Amino acid sequence: MSKNQSAIRDLSTIKDFIRWTFSRFQNADLFYGHGTDNAWDEAVQLVMGTLKLPLDFDREMLDCALTIDEKKRILKCVHTRITKREPLPYILGEAWFMGLPFKVTKDTLIPRSPIMALLESEFSPWLKNYPLNILDMCTGSGCLGIAAALTFDDAQVDITDISEQALIVANDNIVRHQVEDRVSAIHSDMFTGLPDKQYDLIICNPPYVDADDFANAPEEFHNEPELALTSGHDGLDFTHKFLSQVANYLQDDGILVYEVGNTEIALQEAYPDTPFMWVELEQGGNGVFILTKEELSKLLQEQK
Structure with missing residues (x-):
């Protein structure tokens, strides 16, 4: 079973996918310098950005379960970030500057x-x-x-x-x-x-x-x-x-x-x-x- 198939089957919540994405990034030797400077912040931004959710989303809501389509979108973005080394803002189509999108x-x-x-x-x-x-x-x-x-x-x-x-x-x-x-x-x-x-x-x-x-x-x-x-x-x-x-x-x-x-x-x-x-x-x-x-x-x- 592939990592993606396992993730879709075994992971459920927003919180799960942030943790899983962080682990993938930790093992991928990525460079951070286009909005974040570490794997954790990058993982949070990728998951929340893919789901179109604000970074200050209610922490209790991080236990919400994701749909299969949402899971697949996150996995696709993670794959692109790791395999193509694309900076995250290009994947999300958005960057923040002076607090502005x-x-x-x-x-x-x-x-x-x-x-x-x-x-x-x-x-x-x-x-x-x-x-x-x-x-x-x-x-x-x-x-x-x-x-x-x-x-x-x-x-x-x-x-x-x-x-x-x-x-x-x-x-x-x-x-x-x-x-x-x-x-x-x-x-x-x-x-x-x-x-x-x-x-x-x-x-x-x-x-x-x-x-x-x-x-x-x-x-x-x-x-x-x-x-x-x-x-x-x-x-x-x-x-x-x-x-x-x-x-x-x-x-x-x-x-x-x-x-x-x-x-x-x-x-x-x-x-x-x-x-x-x-x-x-x-x-x-x-x-x-x-x-x-x-x-x-x-x-x-x-x-x-």
């Missing part, structure tokens, strides 16, 4: 940017004025831009991506969070498709993973779109081009908030005279810097 597909990165911590503090103390115009470049699912619109509810937000498939997902999330009147999804290869305007705040979580890091990354990361992750041998191809243009799109008191992750060291070596303000993130994560319009304009002049 976002639709995700394999055309988008799974939301996890540490820029979230800065959004929660409204970019204090770096943002001098309330941002009326915000740009979220390389938006993917739209999570950063939509979260920014919900944080600054008087702002107009442009979210851009080179991937038309990603923008379809982003538009679904715009509708889901009812911000159609303030968030515009724009197809753009960096700045080429943008209107001639300037922003008070530009957020960017670009592709920045270098070739070695990508080659050695856990298999789960290889299920995400490579276009959104990698950017040349040292991970800086996108960033070099971006920094040569972004000053033109910022208001005088505007700031750029940019994520480069582990490419932080290579970036500092490439721009030794640029005063990157590296942000300490209480909830973890690294490689997020802030530059002002003045600093970016100076860099632009140096490159001419």
Whole structure:
């Protein structure tokens, strides 16, 4: 008898399937980094997500029995997670970011940017004025831009991506969070498709993973779109081009908030005279810097 047949026969309740899924994950050598960081939380999220139940479901209700169809759905998701190393949010079609649900597909990165911590503090103390115009470049699912619109509810937000498939997902999330009147999804290869305007705040979580890091990354990361992750041998191809243009799109008191992750060291070596303000993130994560319009304009002049 197969493990799945045994599970369908011998297991009954929600609680049973969480425990069983946890045991399977413990023996599967999975990587956790797309919403959870351990096998237990991943098992809970898989079972509850598959059943469309909230994570704060009444604990007494965890003893509810499941139907055969519900059991089969859970087993299918467990099988996919283990055999294909698919990150759980892709299996469930949903990820959470800043306490908000976002639709995700394999055309988008799974939301996890540490820029979230800065959004929660409204970019204090770096943002001098309330941002009326915000740009979220390389938006993917739209999570950063939509979260920014919900944080600054008087702002107009442009979210851009080179991937038309990603923008379809982003538009679904715009509708889901009812911000159609303030968030515009724009197809753009960096700045080429943008209107001639300037922003008070530009957020960017670009592709920045270098070739070695990508080659050695856990298999789960290889299920995400490579276009959104990698950017040349040292991970800086996108960033070099971006920094040569972004000053033109910022208001005088505007700031750029940019994520480069582990490419932080290579970036500092490439721009030794640029005063990157590296942000300490209480909830973890690294490689997020802030530059002002003045600093970016100076860099632009140096490159001419």
